[in-house]
Amino acid sequence: MEPIQSLVGAEFPLFAFSHCRDVVAAVSRSGGFGVLGGSSFTPESLEEELRWIDSHVDGKPYGVDILIPEHQMLGMDHSIDALLAQIPARHIDFTVDLLRRYGIAATPQEVVTRQLPSTLPEMGEALMDVAFRHPIRLMVNALGIAPPAMIERSRRHGVPVGALVGAKEHAVRQVKAGVDLIIAQGGEAGGHCGEVSTLVLVPEVIRAIKPIRDVPVLAAGGIMTGAQMAGCMAMGAAGVWTGSVWLATTESEASESFREKMVAANSRDTVRSPTRTGKPSRQLRSAWHEAWDGPGSPGALPMPMMAMISIPTFGKIDKAADAGNEKARELVSYWVGQGVGLVEGVCSATAVVQEFKQDFADAMSRMMTIIDG
Amino acid sequence: MEPIQSLVGAEFPLFAFSHCRDVVAAVSRSGGFGVLGGSSFTPESLEEELRWIDSHVDGKPYGVDILIPEHQMLGMDHSIDALLAQIPARHIDFTVDLLRRYGIAATPQEVVTRQLPSTLPEMGEALMDVAFRHPIRLMVNALGIAPPAMIERSRRHGVPVGALVGAKEHAVRQVKAGVDLIIAQGGEAGGHCGEVSTLVLVPEVIRAIKPIRDVPVLAAGGIMTGAQMAGCMAMGAAGVWTGSVWLATTESEASESFREKMVAANSRDTVRSPTRTGKPSRQLRSAWHEAWDGPGSPGALPMPMMAMISIPTFGKIDKAADAGNEKARELVSYWVGQGVGLVEGVCSATAVVQEFKQDFADAMSRMMTIIDG
Known part of the structure; x- marks a missing residue:
């Protein structure tokens, strides 16, 4: 074994x-x-x-x-109020305005979570x-x-x-x-x-x-x-x-809009950016990154404050996009690797495992051919 | 076959x-x-x-x-004089001053090639x-x-x-x-x-x-x-x-100082930068990139002008470093990939091929073990 x-x-x-x-x-x-x-x-x-x-x-x-x-x-006050106090008003205003420009109405309260x-x-x-x-x-x-x-x-x-x-x-x-x-x-x-x-x-x-x-x-x-x-x-x-690879499955937690964008994306459509969690993480590039990296942006907040904005905000974005708001769809993004360029469709997780096994076996046969000359 | x-x-x-x-x-x-x-x-x-x-x-x-x-x-005048005219004096001055700060004396003429x-x-x-x-x-x-x-x-x-x-x-x-x-x-x-x-x-x-x-x-x-x-x-x-991998061979055109830096480097010691040719190319990170990306830098020139500076300049840098100038050594750089982290020493090109063959055969045996369960 x-x-x-x-x-x-x-x-x-x-x-x-x-x-x-x-x-x-x-x-x-x-x-x-x-x-x-x-x-x-x-x-x-x-x-x-x-x-x-x-x-x-x-x-x-x-x-x-x-x-x-x-x-x-370390030594930081981890109460929700202490964390909220570290989110500047201009970051909230920027987020509300960004959503508005993409056809999504939101109040300042709605773009910041109160969950730890x-x-x-x-x-x-x-x-x-x-x-x-x-x-x-x-x-x-x-x-x-x-x-x-x-x-x-x-x-x-x-x-x-x-x-x-x-x-x-x-x-x-x-x-x-x-x-x-x-x-x-x-x-x-x-x-x-x-x-x-x-x-x-x-x-x-x-x-x-x-x-x-x-x-x-x-x-x-x-x-x-x-x-x-x-x-x-x-x-x-x-x-x-x-x-x-599991995001492009029928079971996945990813939004319908995101899965459609995954199928359409190539390997150059990702970006490593701090604008989702406060630390550099690779995501599908969207209008979100363009805005946060563009002129007038207040810049990403450190962890965990950035996620306190991005979690509820992307919730609203996905909801609006899935409801057919085409502008909102431009903002849709989620964590994904460069391998997104290899995604050709959405199927069940079980089917993905079966495909891995078949593809693995094919690669092994290829290697056998090389060994046998 | x-x-x-x-x-x-x-x-x-x-x-x-x-x-x-x-x-x-x-x-x-x-x-x-x-x-x-x-x-x-x-x-x-x-x-x-x-x-x-x-x-x-x-x-x-x-x-x-x-x-x-x-x-x-296209349509550009490709005479050497026309190209030289596109190299601003401040890029030349910056280069001369950079060399001086690292203990290398050079005239403005010496840091620009007159070769097409x-x-x-x-x-x-x-x-x-x-x-x-x-x-x-x-x-x-x-x-x-x-x-x-x-x-x-x-x-x-x-x-x-x-x-x-x-x-x-x-x-x-x-x-x-x-x-x-x-x-x-x-x-x-x-x-x-x-x-x-x-x-x-x-x-x-x-x-x-x-x-x-x-x-x-x-x-x-x-x-x-x-x-x-x-x-x-x-x-x-x-x-x-x-x-x-061929730069770390005894035959290689790379300078002695560069080969020593290769052996010491890990995979995070490279940078993709336009400061050598005018287009992004991956190189060993050195004081050169720090200076060109730092405050006071005039920025990289486009291709082919950037190389008209970097070729003679790195010639001087390598020569000074190989002659024992420790400051000059900090500038030493050359094109190299992240695989530099896997270089453990310098040997002959023939030995590298033999090692590839052995390592390839070992990997094949490993695959056979997996196939056989």
Whole structure:
């Protein structure tokens, strides 16, 4: 058995990160490994999602990913009022005006959430409490070094810990901190990412951690097909971690308008920008970025304030676009990697897994032909 | 026989782009395919280099790469005096002052070449004249669409034409224009490059050109090892095109100081900047970029004027650094891709080919293990 199978129990080392419980359950049922992105939930709603997954996953393994930034705003007052006080009026006015210019009416109150951001340390702790009450087979930290509390608690629950890294130095620190699985995510990935490409980062990380401890490495960033998966495994990856490809599924949480834009997009239609979370994250380029990067923009706020604006605002944008507002559609955006250029249509998550398996097998046959000369 | 072998005669589909004739000959002799970057030469010196290669390549196949930008400065006066007149005094003064601050004395005359840039169309034509007088097996255009003249003349000489592309749309246009070999070069590559990563670009290009014509695709950008080569071929590439890895060889044209910096660098130490040629090209980040991107900088000049400054200036920088000037060393830079993070030392070009072959075979064995379960 491959090390990755004994570690998390997946038959086919295709890891699917998704905020959508249907995708997570469908992938795990099909032999892959679904990982629920927990950071878009409150502890209560995460409990509900995991309970649903438990009853739909047919006993197959799955995991949870929680975003706990390493460099927290230490000593910061984390009450919602203290956070709201750090959002300048001109950022709110700019947002309201931007929406208005694209045919969406909104009050200043509507473009700022009053919900505590899930990236606060106390929220991460509460989400972990929930996750460990379920039979998860992997706990992943999405941003920075997995905090000691996460590693200790995972050990206690017998759950392996994974961590996403965008640079070999981070991988070395993670392995030294005790992480069991490294996800080497290249700069072409959707969401928070670094600048080094997957093709370079994966061998660089594998080489850097080898002398320390034998930790499996998943390749991430730009991976949308079984052929790419085979390619990454030929380079020594134990499997692949994917995200964007699951947005183009019928089950996906992404809006209808966004999925249509995904199918139409090519690989050059993404942008790495801080204007959604406060840290650079790769997204589909839209009128949103043009406005925030253009003249008259007040500039992105730091984390977590930027998301306190972008979450409710994109909620309004998606709603307006899906209702047929063509101007609003120009603003529609979501996290997605350069692999969006390989998306040709929308199908079920189960069908995506089947296609990965077929494509992987085809790539293997191709390699056999090369070996046989 | 693989299509790529019948096309250019290489036994092992490892293409080595280099400005150094020793590297070209050594790679071809070892079963790979050396490609001489012709654009750093005058017609006279190119003639000399190719004659040398002919007598050192043991009859093995090799190629030539010429840089002919698609969007030439049409109708522009290409005399050296007309070009010099387009270099503002403040760019020259800035360069002289920058060198002075790093301990290098130079006159304004010394930081601007009076040699016609090789990227001018008439220079490209003259270089082609020379190349076709030698038994080359491949003619490559490095920038933009291969001009009709290159394709027609190659056809007449029975030489296949290759072209580098950084976007699938360019690949489609190249194939329609009649190119025989596409080199899909990701944004992690050294030199002129786009923004899409190799891992995404290669499958995107393969998919896009398939309905038009069955043209082999080489993967390029970030490739430094045989395992990466196997990975790219698992994705459907017919072979790989490499550049940076040959700079870290004993034969390389790169300065001693640059090679030392390469060994010390990691994958995040490169920058995609217009400050060397006038178009964005990836280079090792140094004090040069800090200065040109910093306050008080006059900004990069367009092509070909920027290179008319950078060529003689980096000549002085390398000379000073190699002579032991530690300040000058901070400025040392050259084109290199993110794969620089995988360079661990300097060895002969022949040894690099052998290592690629071994590493490729190891990756193949790894794949066999996966197939056998």
